Structures are given as C-alpha cells and as structure tokens.
Amino acid sequence: MVQTDENPFDGTDEIFEAKQPLKKDSFDPETIFHRDEEISLYVNALQDVVVGHDPNNVFVYGPTGVGKTAATKWVRDKLLEKAEEQKVDLKILGPVNCRNYKSSYRLVSRLVNEFRDPDDELPKSGYSTDTVFEFLYEEIEGAGGNVLIILDEIDNIPPDARNDFLYDLPRAEASENAAIDEACIGLIGISNDLKFVDSLEPKVKSTLGEREIKFGPYDANELRDILGYYADISFHGGVLTDDVIPLAAAFTAQERGDVRQGLKILEKAGEYARMDGSSTVTEEHTRRATETIETDEILDSFDNDLTRQQALTYIATTLAIIEPEHDARTKRIYTLYSSIADAIDSDPRSERKLYEYLDQLSMQGFVRSEDHNQGRRGGRRFVYQVTDDPADIVNAVVKSDYQEALPNNVWTILEHYKQDEATSFEAPNPDDEAQQQIWKFT
Ligand SMILES: Nc1ncnc2c1ncn2[C@@H]1O[C@H](COP(=O)(O)OP(=O)(O)OP(=O)(O)O)[C@@H](O)[C@H]1O
Ligand SMILES: [Mg+2]
Known part of the structure; x- marks a missing residue:
C-alpha cells in the first residue's frame, strides 16, 4: 500500500550521474573512437580548404549509428578552427538533416537563414522555390570564400530539391553564366541508404562522390x-x-x-x-x-512512425510469415489485413491501397520483398519478409494499441515457427473446432 503521508519520489539518483549523453543524438562526444582512417580521409578531402584551394565534394555513407554524423561534426569543428587560424574565409552550413525538411522551399530557406540575421529571415512560405534558390546563391556569393554545405540523411532530400542540390549547386561556379563567381561551394552528403547511391544518375554520382568515405559497423x-x-x-x-x-x-x-x-x-x-x-x-x-x-x-515505431493502416499491414505481414502453409504473398497479407482490421473495428482499405502501405513499409525498412520468379509458368510473385524477428514484433504488438489485432493462438503458432516447424504444423482439421479457430479472428 502506498503511504499517503510519504512522498514516493526519490530525491537522489545513485545510478546515473547524467542521463543526457545516453539519449538519442543529444550529445557531441569530445573524442571520436576508432574512426582514425575515416577521419583521415575526411581531413584529406577537406585539406584543400585550409590552404585556400577549392573544396572537394564528399559523400559519406554507412549503416545507422556508426558515427557518420558524429565524425562529421568533429571534423567540421576542427576545420573551422584551423581555417580561422589560417585566416581563410570559410562558412560551413549544417549538418542540416534533410529528414526534417519536407519541401525544397523549407530546406533552402533554412540554409539562406543561416546567413541572415534573425529579423531578416525568410518566412515559412511566400516565394517561389526558384526565388529562394536565387537568394541562396546571392548569400553564398556575398559571403565569398569557401562555403561548405553539409546535408545529413541526404536520401531524405525533398524530391523536388534533388537535382538542384546534387547537380546544380556543386557546379554553380563552373557553368558559363554562373550564379557564383566569388565563392567556392563544397557539398558534403551523408547517407545510410546504399540504395540511394545506386539510384543516382551517373552525372550526379560522379559529382557528389568525388571523395567517398565509407563507415562500417563497429565490432x-x-x-x-x-x-x-x-x-x-x-x-x-x-x-x-x-x-x-x-x-x-x-x-x-x-x-x-x-x-x-x-x-x-x-x-x-x-x-x-x-x-x-x-x-x-x-x-x-x-x-x-x-x-x-x-x-x-x-x-516505439508503432507509437511514432507508423500510421494505423501501415501498422495493420505490418502486423498482417508478420502473421503471414509465421503462420503455417502460406507464403507471405500480397493476396494472403490482404486477407489477414482485412480480418485484423475487422477485429479492431477499423475499415479495411482496398487491396490496391495495401500495396501502397507495403511499399511505404519497405521504404522505411520494416519489410522487404523478395522477387520470386515463377519459372516456366511465367509471371513474378513477391514474397514479403520482415526485417525484425517476428517474435519481437508480436511482443511489441501485445504492448501496443493493436493488441486486439492478434489471434488468440498466435503464441502456439509462433512456437512452431521458431522451431522451424511451420511447414509440418497440422492444417486445421475440419472436425476440430479449436483448430478451426486458427487464424480466425475473434
Ligand atoms: N566513434 C565514436 N566515438 C564516440 N561516439 C560515437 C562514435 N560513433 C558513434 N558515436 C555516438 O553514437 C551515436 C550515433 O552516432 P551517429 O549519430 O554519428 O550515427 P550515424 O552514423 O550518423 O547514424 P544515422 O545514419 O542513423 O544518422 C551518437 O550519439 C554518437 O555521438
Ligand atoms: Mg547521422
């Protein structure tokens, strides 16, 4: 029983001295460990700036959480320090995280505002995108010297900004009627999505990838x-x-x-x-x-990243994977999706919509599709996989707002799946009522 005359809060913390350094991306470490080689490539790529030559464009890539942003900030600070010592004109914008900018306008005006006084900042809307780009070129030209623009999570760059940033901007000084004459622009792009690199046109790839630095996972x-x-x-x-x-x-x-x-x-x-x-x-x-x-x-994803329909699609895909006798094909996923939508009183959307949700989940890295060629029968079919362990997903669903979407016997099925027995699991027996309940959603 809680003693009402006693305050249940504890005034001291014997465990943590400071929690903030452990929180997501809220702390810049003074030391960067085990990235000597990557940092030396970085320094080498940007060394030109310090002695007054034009900057290189740099592309940094590697999986999530391996120090790309942290090393970049560290190098940025050292570079600024050195440039000041050397009395070299250098302005560095960012890292600006592209994920936070939904439109080209927002992203470009954020960069323009880095040059401007607070009372002269661009409004959230009101100009054409072309105009804000002109403002950016004006600011860069006005600043003169070297201007480095660091775009983080560049795979999330607003689609309408792709060409402008990845192709036009790095060349702004080169073209004949160039908008930039007095300044030199260097672009640093950071990404954890290797598919993004492949998706770039060759001309963009060669510009951005002038210097490439790969960050691998830590051991x-x-x-x-x-x-x-x-x-x-x-x-x-x-x-x-x-x-x-x-x-x-x-x-x-x-x-x-x-x-x-x-x-x-x-x-x-x-x-x-x-x-x-x-x-x-x-x-x-x-x-x-x-x-x-x-x-x-x-x-956390259920709470913050996924819409309701995406969440149901994700759960349906997981169920389609663990259940016996079926592949997680779109038809089957749709059937399960419809039943769980019913089970939680949500209107199921059309099958065509489901394809969209699956695409979105795939882009966010929750599922991936494998293309199975049908061989002589022709045609292709997609079989889906989830990127996390289905058992962890089911455990998360239980704790989420979607727990009603799980069939009662999900644990039994999961056990069979985990023991790799899914295929030998008996199909529902038409005379056995309990078996009939399998994958019926009550
Ligand atoms: N070598 C390192 N030394 C010290 N801290 C590090 C190191 N590598 C990563 N960290 C810390 O780990 C966390 C994640 O690193 P960081 O943000 O740089 O990852 P990232 O590669 O940019 O990932 P993402 O692709 O998801 O943006 C940060 O708090 C960062 O400070
Ligand atoms: Mg990062």
Whole structure:
C-alpha cells in the first residue's frame, strides 16, 4: 500500500550521474573512437580548404549509428578552427538533416537563414522555390570564400530539391553564366541508404562522390571503448559491474554495430537497477535490457512512425510469415489485413491501397520483398519478409494499441515457427473446432 503521508519520489539518483549523453543524438562526444582512417580521409578531402584551394565534394555513407554524423561534426569543428587560424574565409552550413525538411522551399530557406540575421529571415512560405534558390546563391556569393554545405540523411532530400542540390549547386561556379563567381561551394552528403547511391544518375554520382568515405559497423571491441566512454560520463563511479560494458558491446555488435542501440541498453540497464533499488548495475540488469530492447524499438515505431493502416499491414505481414502453409504473398497479407482490421473495428482499405502501405513499409525498412520468379509458368510473385524477428514484433504488438489485432493462438503458432516447424504444423482439421479457430479472428 502506498503511504499517503510519504512522498514516493526519490530525491537522489545513485545510478546515473547524467542521463543526457545516453539519449538519442543529444550529445557531441569530445573524442571520436576508432574512426582514425575515416577521419583521415575526411581531413584529406577537406585539406584543400585550409590552404585556400577549392573544396572537394564528399559523400559519406554507412549503416545507422556508426558515427557518420558524429565524425562529421568533429571534423567540421576542427576545420573551422584551423581555417580561422589560417585566416581563410570559410562558412560551413549544417549538418542540416534533410529528414526534417519536407519541401525544397523549407530546406533552402533554412540554409539562406543561416546567413541572415534573425529579423531578416525568410518566412515559412511566400516565394517561389526558384526565388529562394536565387537568394541562396546571392548569400553564398556575398559571403565569398569557401562555403561548405553539409546535408545529413541526404536520401531524405525533398524530391523536388534533388537535382538542384546534387547537380546544380556543386557546379554553380563552373557553368558559363554562373550564379557564383566569388565563392567556392563544397557539398558534403551523408547517407545510410546504399540504395540511394545506386539510384543516382551517373552525372550526379560522379559529382557528389568525388571523395567517398565509407563507415562500417563497429565490432565488439570497438563498441567496448565507445560505450565505456559514455558509461564513464553517465554513471556514478563504481556503479557498473565489470560485465555490463562487455555484454552490452557484444550484444550490439551481434545486432548491427549501432552505437545508439548500445547506449539504449546502458540506459535501460541503469533503470532496471534503479527500479530494483540496487546500488550497482549488474549483468542481470543488462541482460534484461537486451531482451526488451528490440521489442521497445518496434513498440516505439508503432507509437511514432507508423500510421494505423501501415501498422495493420505490418502486423498482417508478420502473421503471414509465421503462420503455417502460406507464403507471405500480397493476396494472403490482404486477407489477414482485412480480418485484423475487422477485429479492431477499423475499415479495411482496398487491396490496391495495401500495396501502397507495403511499399511505404519497405521504404522505411520494416519489410522487404523478395522477387520470386515463377519459372516456366511465367509471371513474378513477391514474397514479403520482415526485417525484425517476428517474435519481437508480436511482443511489441501485445504492448501496443493493436493488441486486439492478434489471434488468440498466435503464441502456439509462433512456437512452431521458431522451431522451424511451420511447414509440418497440422492444417486445421475440419472436425476440430479449436483448430478451426486458427487464424480466425475473434
Ligand atoms: N566513434 C565514436 N566515438 C564516440 N561516439 C560515437 C562514435 N560513433 C558513434 N558515436 C555516438 O553514437 C551515436 C550515433 O552516432 P551517429 O549519430 O554519428 O550515427 P550515424 O552514423 O550518423 O547514424 P544515422 O545514419 O542513423 O544518422 C551518437 O550519439 C554518437 O555521438
Ligand atoms: Mg547521422
């Protein structure tokens, strides 16, 4: 029973010294670990700027959470420092995260505003896109010297800005009736989507990819050092037992070498310790954190990234994968989608709409389709896969607003699926009522 005369809040925190460094992208580390080679390529690509030559364009790519943005900011700061020392004119815009700009207008005006005083900033609308681009060229020309523009998550660049940024801008000084004469522009593009690179036209690829720097995933040893650094500033001294960092690092390396995931494990483990009233974070707390981390990430997507229809499509795809006797083909996914939409009192949309949802989920990396050629019978068919473990997805659905969308026997089916027995699982027996309930949604 809660004692009403006692305040249940705890005024002290024995575990965390500071939580902020563990939070998503809210902290710029002073040291960048294990990126010496990448940083030296970076420095080499931008060295020209320091001695007064034109900048190179740079393209940085690699999977999520491997230090692309962090290393870029670090290099940016060092470059600015050196340029000032050398008295070289240099203005660096960004990193600007393209994901936050839905239109070309917004993105370009954000860049223009980096040059302008607050009372002279461009309004949220009111000019044509061409005009704001002209403003940008004017500002760049006015600034003179070298101007570096860093576009982060450049695969999310608004489609109508693609050519302007990736092709026209880096060449603005080269063309005959050039808008830029006094200044030199360098573009730094960062992306975690390799398909984006492939999708670029050759002319754009060759401009942007003048210098390419690839960031690979970290291994467990590297992650130990990185996570150790964050642990030192985030936890009180002596709170972490010896196993915590190696365990978090090993788990993270096994997954995809994404530092953010490691940081989340540390935070979670610390929270479990605090909830237990423990004065140390133990191996057991860390294990518990790793067990829930995947589910939490998916749950987070249900809450923040997916629309209702996308979520239902995602759940239907997962069910189509784990159920016996069926491939996760669009027809089957649509049948399941319709039943679960009914089950949670949501109007199912048309089959054509479902294709759209699947495409959107695929673009966001939740599902992927495999193209199975039908051979002599001709035609192609798409079989869908989910990128996360179906068991984690089901666990997340249970905790989400969509729990009603799950059939009662989902756990039985999941067990068979996990033991790789899906195909030998007996098909519903027409005389057995319980079996008949399989994949009927009550
Ligand atoms: N080598 C490193 N040393 C110190 N901190 C690092 C290192 N690599 C990554 N981090 C930290 O890990 C987190 C994720 O890194 P970062 O944001 O640079 O990833 P990213 O490669 O840009 O990922 P995304 O493609 O998702 O944007 C950040 O908090 C960053 O500071
Ligand atoms: Mg980044």
